[in-house]
Each structure stands twice: as C-alpha cells, then as structure tokens.
Amino acid sequence: MPGFKSKIFIYTNSLEWGGKKKGKLTSPGKPDIEVSAPPEFSGHPGVWSPEDLFVASVxxxxxxxxxxxxxxxxxxxxxYESRAEGILERVEKGYIFSRINIEPVIYIGGENQTGEIKEIIKRSEENCLISNSIKSKVEVSPLIKQRKD
Known part of the structure; x- marks a missing residue:
C-alpha cells in the first residue's frame, strides 16, 4: 500500500511452573495470573486456563x-457488557477452537444511534487484531438497548 507505514509492538510475559499442572503467568507492572490446564484435561477447577484466556483475549x-x-x-x-463462548472441537489434527461467539449488551442514550452502533460493531469485528490473528470464526451478536432514565 502506498504511504503505509509499518508499526511493531512487542508484548512479553513469563511463566513459572508451580508443580502439578499449575503455573504463574507474570508481566512487568501487571497482576500475576495463576494458570492451569482446564478440568477437562486433568487440570484444576477455578484457575484460568489457556482456553479461558484465548476466548477472553478475543x-x-x-x-x-x-x-x-x-x-x-x-x-x-x-x-457495555459481553459474554463470550469458545467452541472447542476435536478434529483430525487435534483440538481447535472452531468458533468464538461474542454477545455484547450495549446501553446507549439516543435512539438514532442504533445504526451507528451496528456499524461500529461491524468495524470492530473487521479490525480486532486478535480475531484477525487466529483461525477461529468470530461471530459478534450485539443486543443494543436504549437507556431509560
């Protein structure tokens, strides 16, 4: 693209195994996150898993x-509140997230903004750098509500 200027950002974290199937995920200046395999894969309940974090990142x-x-x-x-659901399926190559469904509930003030909100949701789907970086199909199904004072 003519006039396109590339930008590069680097994000880092560290992981330390803590025994069994748990670890501590760290990044400078951020709270630590305890991680584990999910219970479905003999991990620990109540602990963030890579699967949880993957869906949460989208x-x-x-x-x-x-x-x-x-x-x-x-x-x-x-x-703005949203619920996300990742569909993990076993296929010939192993397990994959085939689809991630995002269901935002968005409260707005003006009735005439509903069309604009739908357009912004569409642009968000097209421009989310995480969903653009993965193979999973991402579907966003918003519920737009008018705030009643």
Whole structure:
C-alpha cells in the first residue's frame, strides 16, 4: 500500500511452573495470573486456563476495538457488557477452537444511534487484531438497548 507505514509492538510475559499442572503467568507492572490446564484435561477447577484466556483475549479485543471506534464517533455509551463462548472441537489434527461467539449488551442514550452502533460493531469485528490473528470464526451478536432514565 502506498504511504503505509509499518508499526511493531512487542508484548512479553513469563511463566513459572508451580508443580502439578499449575503455573504463574507474570508481566512487568501487571497482576500475576495463576494458570492451569482446564478440568477437562486433568487440570484444576477455578484457575484460568489457556482456553479461558484465548476466548477472553478475543472478547476483550472486540470490546476495546468497539470503544475506540465509539469514541472516535463521539457516541455516548452508558454500558457495555459481553459474554463470550469458545467452541472447542476435536478434529483430525487435534483440538481447535472452531468458533468464538461474542454477545455484547450495549446501553446507549439516543435512539438514532442504533445504526451507528451496528456499524461500529461491524468495524470492530473487521479490525480486532486478535480475531484477525487466529483461525477461529468470530461471530459478534450485539443486543443494543436504549437507556431509560
């Protein structure tokens, strides 16, 4: 692309095994995260798994991308909450996340903003760097509600 200027960002973390199937994930300036295999793979219940974090990374990327575009268009939001579900399937090559469903519930103030919100959701799906970096199909199904004062 003419005029395109590449940017590179580097993100790092460290992982220390703590025995059994648990570890401590660390990154400078951030809270530690205890991680484990999920219970389905003989891991520990109540501990974040790579599978949880994978689905959460898509969910949070969709949200932050949405908030970026909403702010640029000066949309007044009252709240954004989302639920994510990753479908893990065993295929010939092993287990894969075939699909990740994101269901945001977005409260807005103006009735005439519903169309703009739908467009921002579409742009968020197209521009989320995490979903653009994975093979899983990502589907975003928003519920847009009017805030009633």
């Amino acid at each position: 969910n949070s990327c969709i949200m932050t991308t949405f908030l970026f575009f909403a702010q640029r268009q000066e949309i007044v939001l009252f709240s």
